[in-house]
Amino acid sequence: MPGEGLAVTDLRPGEEEALNALYNETFNFSRSLAAWRWKFQKIPLRDLVVVRCLRRGGELVGQGASLPMRFRVLGREVVAGQMVDFGVRPSVRFDLALYRLNRILLKGLRETWMAQGMPFIYGFPNERAYRFHKRIAGTRDFLWIPVWTRWLNPLGRFLGRVRSKSLLAAGRLVSRASWCRAAQAARARAAGGTLRFFSLPEPDERLDRLWEKAAPAYGILSYRDRRQLAWRYFEKPGRPYDVWLLADELGPLGYAATSVHEEDVRVGYMVDVFGEPPWTRTVVHRTLERLALSGCDLVRCLAVESSVLGRGLADLGFSRESQQVPMIGLIFDSALEKESFFDGRNWHVTYGDFDGV
Structure with a gap:
């Protein structure tokens, strides 16, 4: 049944290779596991990295993550979150239950970002992800960069x-x-x-x-x-x-x-x-x-x-x-x-x- 056994979880120990394989399938890419570890496990402020997984019947079918990035913003020193690797397996991309589950994933991530004190989060999406984030997450355009x-x-x-x-x-x-x-x-x-x-x-x-x-x-x-x-x-x-x-x-x-x-x-x-x-x-x-x-x-x-x-x-x-x-992105700090x-x-x-x- 559509929607049966759906869940949002954190990444579990030992699943790094499976999650990276899902990324490569989703985006038609060939990122190595070493590159995944560099991106998520060796970044400065790695304790603030967030990786969430979409599961159906225990199977990994989607993901969303954020990387902590230090910024200077109009004289302030802050840490913002960069949204990365958002996507679902192509074979289930049109499952409406997963569409609703993505809302739950983003809601949880938003609560995490706010709890971490991040004044804003941002990303540089491709065309498909741009429409997804605008529709599901309610993101705003910060810039269009030529x-x-x-x-x-x-x-x-x-x-x-x-x-x-x-x-x-x-x-x-x-x-x-x-x-x-x-x-x-x-x-x-x-x-x-x-x-x-x-x-x-x-x-x-x-x-x-x-x-x-x-x-x-x-x-x-x-x-x-x-x-x-x-x-x-x-x-x-x-x-x-x-x-x-x-x-x-x-x-x-x-x-x-x-x-x-x-x-x-x-x-x-x-x-x-x-x-x-x-x-x-x-x-x-x-x-x-x-x-x-x-x-x-x-x-x-x-x-x-x-x-x-x-x-x-x-x-x-x-x-x-x-x-x-x-x-x-999304702004959490009214200033x-x-x-x-x-x-x-x-x-x-x-x-x-x-x-x-």
Whole structure:
């Protein structure tokens, strides 16, 4: 019978592999168990992680979770919850009893978040999850964040979707040569200067110094201190990121985290960019140089259009795509119910704020 034996429970010991398999089935993904453990068991503030399961007759058929994320919000230090992994097994997606059970799951999670003192919770859902959260959880739109792109390969944009490998390779040679000449000219002009942009093999105290110095210049952003960045970029299984630091003789000025993916073309993602606002444009430009020299055809980045990063991307020739990523959520602290919380100019959001790249 539909609805028979339905229950909402916590994750039970030893079920991690089954829950991760359910995630892969639900989202047509191939996340490893090591990546699941990194995400849920090695995150800072792991004691505040919440994982809830939907069961039918004892079988796992759905899940919903939240990760604790430290934030600076208009001068306040808070911990907010990021909604992740919400979904049900495709074979039972249209079971109305499960639809009602999801309401129970979300009600329980909401009570947990409020008991933990979280002023707000948020998420970056795909299209299906966006409709689900709006309808079932009553979430609100916080932001719509555009994706920005810039071609590095001068031939890439003219080849259409069916791309010639030989022409792409030729374009990469042209791109590398162009960026090499520009980099050499820049170094000649800056001869005797101390500005450096270099790979950071391990997280160190310079990331804490950068966070303490730069964070007060931003209105709303998640933590980017050494502890958080170590988990996000250096400890993820397979470590698919490079972290680059911009510094002078007085200390760090900014960083970028990048990841290169082979798609229709070779895409370099600026997963994260952060630093003192006057140096943001320099960090982006130096990152473009590194991605060009590594043979990337196209660069993608995520940023609020009116933010410091968004303006820097526009200045450096990035184009705003039609694609936008929604940021939704619920507010539990009435002190945040003001225009400044929803003003995109106050937010700093990148791909690094969720496990999407």
